[in-house]
Amino acid sequence: MLLAGGECADCREHAGERVIIAMPQGGSGPGGPSRKACLPCARVRARSVFAPDWLREDLAVIDAERAT
């Protein structure tokens, strides 16, 4: 899911569009703000073995929407 622009949590550059790259950890209740990054940073993270499956799926959905 694409989000509004703002500062990337990874490269600290202003991005015109961002995606959530990490959810706050810890059971119930709000655990803090989610981390949002620009698409290039999100793609780098998605290639990591530590990346959550939902991040890869999120990027795949964005790519599919762009392809149509």
Ligand SMILES: [Zn+2]
């Ligand atoms: Zn970035």
